[in-house]
Amino acid sequence: MLRLEQVSMSVNDSNGGNKDILHNIDLDFTSGKLYAITGPNGGGKTSLAKVIMGIYDLSAGQIFLHDEEISHLTVSERAHKGIAYAFQQPPRFKGLTVSDLLKIAYGDIDIMGLRKSLRDVGLCPEDYLDRDVGPGLSGGEMKRIEIAQVLARQATISIFDEPEAGVDLWTIQRLIGIIVNRFKDNPNCTAIIITHNENVLPICDEIIVLEEGRIRDRGTYQEIWPSIREDIECKRRLECRGEFGYEI
Numbered sequence: 001m002l003r004l005e006q007v008s009m010s011v012n013d014s015n016g017g018n019k020d021i022l023h024n025i026d027l028d029f030t031s032g033k034l035y036a037i038t039g040p041n042g043g044g045k046t047s048l049a050k051v052i053m054g055i056y057d058l059s060a061g062q063i064f065l066h067d068e069e070i071s072h073l074t075v076s077e078r079a080h081k082g083i084a085y086a087f088q089q090p091p092r093f094k095g096l097t098v099s100d101l102l103k104i105a106y107g108d109i110d111i112m113g114l115r116k117s118l119r120d121v122g123l124c125p126e127d128y129l130d131r132d133v134g135p136g137l138s139g140g141e142m143k144r145i146e147i148a149q150v151l152a153r154q155a156t157i158s159i160f161d162e163p164e165a166g167v168d169l170w171t172i173q174r175l176i177g178i179i180v181n182r183f184k185d186n187p188n189c190t191a192i193i194i195t196h197n198e199n200v201l202p203i204c205d206e207i208i209v210l211e212e213g214r215i216r217d218r219g220t221y222q223e224i225w226p227s228i229r230e231d232i233e234c235k236r237r238l239e240c241r242g243e244f245g246y247e248i
């Protein structure tokens with residue numbers, strides 16, 4: 001369904017040169033499967049998602065969706081082709097309401113579906129559709145609105161970038177149920193979840209470990225867990241102590 005061939009991405013560094021972020025990534029994602037992308041901070045997970053969505057240009061390689069090359073399409077063209085991305089840190093837009101934002105971002109959004117999705121992530125639509133997407137919303141609320149709009153899109157490829165960050169345990173458990181119901185064994189779509197969450201990783205069919213812009217490992221949860229367990233448990237301990245994580 002979605003295929004990346006030898007994808008590389010670089011950014012301008014402060015010395016006027018180029019810094020390579022992703023190196024020759026080969027990946028394929030099949031419909032009906034749930035994928036997790038994990039790995040250390042700064043490993044390139046968000047960059048990879050943004051390259052797939054067209055937010056970052058690739059410096060080499062090709063991306064195919066259903067065998068059609070999409071590497072040169074814009075973000076909105078890719079959105080129309082059925083790719084949706086929930087940002088790790090959703091942008092705020094002071095002066096716009098939640099429903100304005102969603103209409104601009106996704107003109108074709110199904111408002112009933114959006115209401116349902118807001119309820120699915122634990123937000124009452126009546127309380128949120130007219131709220132300003134500015135500093136008045138907490139990081140956790142922004143995150144849930146972001147996840148809800150991707151769920152409402154019913155896209156072919158849905159990418160969630162650290163959905164657990166800033167979201168309480170109850171919501172993440174509920175979200176796991178929704179993701180499993182929606183995506184597991186659904187031949188029409190694929191979900192890619194960038195995550196470190198110990199509850200999310202086991203529900204995924206395949207785990208991809210990205211480190212220093214390269215794929216370090218790829219396999220089932222049973223195959224991959226022994227090699228990532230220590231990092232993930234350490235991250236959780238730091239989160240519990242408030243030394244690491246997303247600012248709510």
Ligand SMILES: Nc1ncnc2c1ncn2[C@@H]1O[C@H](COP(=O)(O)OP(=O)(O)O)[C@@H](O)[C@H]1O
Nearest residue numbers: 011012021039040041042043044045046047048
């Ligand atoms: N727009 C950008 N400009 C400069 N550096 C960037 C940019 N986007 C990402 N990077 C760098 O790329 C690396 C990978 O970042 P990122 O993709 O956010 O990793 P992850 O999501 O795995 O934590 C980091 O070193 C980050 O600083």
Ligand SMILES: [Mg+2]
Nearest residue numbers: 045046047088
């Ligand atoms: Mg990231």
